[in-house]
Amino acid sequence: MRTPEMTRDDHASSEAINKVRFVRSYAKINLTLDVLGKRPDGYHELATIMQTIDLYDTLCFSILDEDRVSMVCNRPELSNEHNLVVRAAQAIRQKLGLIRGLAIELNKRIPVAAGLGGGSSNAAATLLALQHWWQLPLSMHDLWEIASSLGSDIPFFLTGGLALCEGRGEQITPLAAHWPAPMRWLVLLKPAISVSTATVFRQLTASDYSNGSWSRAAETALQTRSALHPDDLYNSLERGVLEQYPEVAQAHTDMLQAGASFVRLSGSGPTLFSTFATLPAATRVQQHLQARGYEVYLTRPIAANNSEISFF
């Protein structure tokens, strides 16, 4: 309803604002990833420290005058009803019996099937955007339940920032948003292959399992603001991916040769990352790798709610 003070233009513009909503959806890296073993349900028990990074997709939501969810994506192969964005919107509509139509535009910049959690982040961003935009009567626990039913990584992205994720990945303990200053800048290299998460988990052997001590030690170091040495970062999935995919092993070698002091796999890969204390040092390695034809991203960690992170 228009208030007496509102002009026709004010009314039109507030309606326009209410009809469209833009959000960013950030990627993550896994600083550590311990696989503890295989569970009876077929999933693996994890302890992993995840951190959101300043590399994002954008989502635009608008009203559709039909009882359905439509989605277009700048990557046509992802423009379908299996997209996690559509599944997240449908899950909310079904849970609350909503008949509101929704049009979604997804602009992908996060590499797909890369170990950077892009689809999971998009799904969580959709849940949060609809909850806020449509003022839905859903608690954080309701959102967490929907998120974990759609994928193991999705609950993390409901809060983002820095967190220890356990269980299948869906048990989240947010950690204080402090990050070691020597790891202020991140260089990511995405080899020109995609890797299936399920395949990587299937190829694990018992020797890749750990008892979670890598993630616990890193958690303690982050919480007590003590030095975190690159040798303290471990990913149980790395050995198998480097062995199985020569392109990733080659990229690993090339990152070290370009000046990275260490290289780790993010999640199930194939993206590799290293950290740097200064922007010039990170830029040198980025340029070196780009000159060799690699897809490279220079980015940094960001805190929950996408605010600035504090360093120690």
Ligand SMILES: C[C@@](CO)(OP(=O)(O)O)[C@H](O)COP(=O)(O)OP(=O)(O)OC[C@H]1O[C@@H](n2ccc(N)nc2=O)[C@H](O)[C@@H]1O
């Ligand atoms: C490996 C990680 C690390 O953060 O990330 P990505 O590399 O995908 O980014 C995650 O655990 C991925 O989470 P997400 O991509 O949501 O996995 P899901 O859709 O739940 O599961 C995909 C498949 O991975 C395997 N899977 C996943 C999680 C888990 N704890 N144990 C598993 O064995 C299962 O084979 C499952 O069918």
Ligand SMILES: Nc1ncnc2c1ncn2[C@@H]1O[C@H](COP(=O)(O)OP(=O)(O)O)[C@@H](O)[C@H]1O
């Ligand atoms: N919104 C989405 N963005 C990316 N991939 C998606 C999306 N929805 C569904 N997928 C599917 O999920 C698979 C894993 O993609 P992604 O989330 O990018 O992987 P990862 O978690 O390894 O980074 C893709 O192969 C794709 O088919």
